[in-house]
Amino acid sequence: MELLSYDFVQRGILTGLMVGVASAIAGVFLILRRMAFLGAGLSHAAFGGIAISMLLGVDPFILTALFTLLVGNIVQLITSNRRVPGDAAIALVFSGGVALAVLVLGVAKGFSEYLFGYLFGNILMVTRSELILVSISFFLVLLFFAIFYRKLVLLTFSEEIAKLRDVKIGLMNHMLVSVASLVIVLSIKAVGIILASSMIVVPALTALLIASSFRSAVVIAAVVSAFSVILGIALAFYYDLPPSGAIVGGMIAVFGAAFLKRVLSS
């Protein structure tokens, strides 16, 4: 347990567990709402937010969170009236975010190295103040799912029945997108922009392959994510690997095992 004797590792594991659990729970609902690709779109949109915060010299976490929240809700707004298809709107913010970051890189010299650090993240470099922000965000995300769990289950089943049972569909979609935006910003801290959407998609997808109920899908997704975070950080620590790659690699290995189990059992 030499691993746990280091402060930075403890912070990394705590951050990873909170980010992993929050992303996995959000992922179950996003996949079932056919919004899995939203994670990839928002993480790349967040790249633009990070670039702006660098340029302005303000805390990247808060400004990026606000920026991603704004972008996510704009996507929801323009797709809710069905004038723009959801996947096309996500592709729009995906490329828009990267374009914004590239522009900022071109205008303001000297940030390139720092900005590229966000592409792959490093969970072992989380500071104490970042850990506090992650903890607050984690509890907000859990609170949201605890309060609206049943309404969200109904919403993933049938919008029409949900509407009739007094679920405010538009408001609920905006809240889910806001939570997804927050979770994406947290995931960027853990595994970087490129792999952030994996935190949302892979554990949830694994859980949906083997779960026997909605509740068990949420629990399995959280457990798969937590297990992969600990495994990834341990592998990164002992074998000097990039933590983001090791965490997501662990998630994909678990998905592979679950997929195999599903194929063999059917």
Next chain:
Amino acid sequence: MYVIEIEDLYFSYDGKVNVLEGVNLKIDKGEFVGIVGPNGAGKTTLFKIILGFLKPTAGRVRLFGKDIRYFKEWHRIGYVPQRLSVEQNFPATVEELLRSVTTEERIREIASYLHIDLFMNRQFLKLSGGQQQLVLLGMALASDPELLLLDEPTAGLDLHSQMHITEILKDLSANEGKTVVMISHDIGMVMKNVDRVVCLNRYVCYFGDPEGAVEPIEDIFGIGRSLKDGAP
């Protein structure tokens, strides 16, 4: 006061072609009504307007005497949609679905009434078509509604399941005093079981007893004398 009262209703999706034109309908409490009509006749659209999902282009809809624009008591209405578009790995069990719409006590009442106790812990998507329809009916009954709207509740079911669902609907109407309005393509089943038939083909061609519905149905389906002759 009628449960559903529709006056001179018009609806168009694109502002050019009317899906519904001049629809008039008055449905009383406790009636079991079957709506029949060819594909594209506006049956599902009519339901969506009654449920407030679509706004009429013109005309008036009243539910329990109240204009639909101001109607808020949606718990008085239960709805079974035509088809669901859930993800293929949607994991929720029957119990979880019912729990998402009602209380434990009501779930027990519904499960006992519909005899779905045996598969409460099974995943919805792993049930047979008939069992899934029973669960959807259970969800529609969650708030103990006075009006039930069902969009093709027996479509694609085997004969036994069709009869089972139909018997439940008849019981809900006759013994529980609920108003049941059902869209169906199964004309034989509709004619045999409902109190009144609505023949819809953009407008209401006929609204009355099943006995008088034979000719209007032949007309809107363009099937000549086949119904009288016993042909399918």
